[in-house]
Amino acid sequence: MKIHIWLNKDEAVSGNITNYYVAQPIRKNDNKDYQNYIQVAIDIDEFTELEDSKIEELNKKEESYMDKKYDQEYSQDNWNKGIAKLKEIDDIDNNDITYPQFVDQHYGKE
Secondary structure, three states: OEEEEEEEHHHHHHOOOOOEEOOOOOOEOOEOHHHHEEEEEEEHHHHHHHHHHHHHHHHHHHHHHHHHHHHHHOOHHHHHHHHHHHHHHHOOOOOOOOHHHHHHHHHOOO
């Protein structure tokens, strides 16, 4: 069984398929790029490889995003900002403690 997909001519020639469609790309009045797409028939195994590589790429992007988000949320700079905010609200004295020390004191070492 064959599956028909639409892809850019340049990607078809190079063999490096990064973007494809299962329906013909929409023709836009201001964009003639749709003329650079061709329809090809591939077997199920090739289609599965394309889908798997797309999922792997999305997973890598998500992991990278989550790593950056974690680093931002749990940074010493954010900890210092939080301590400064608490000082404004509660007039606390303890500004010598660092985030890792706080975690060790309150949650124990793993």
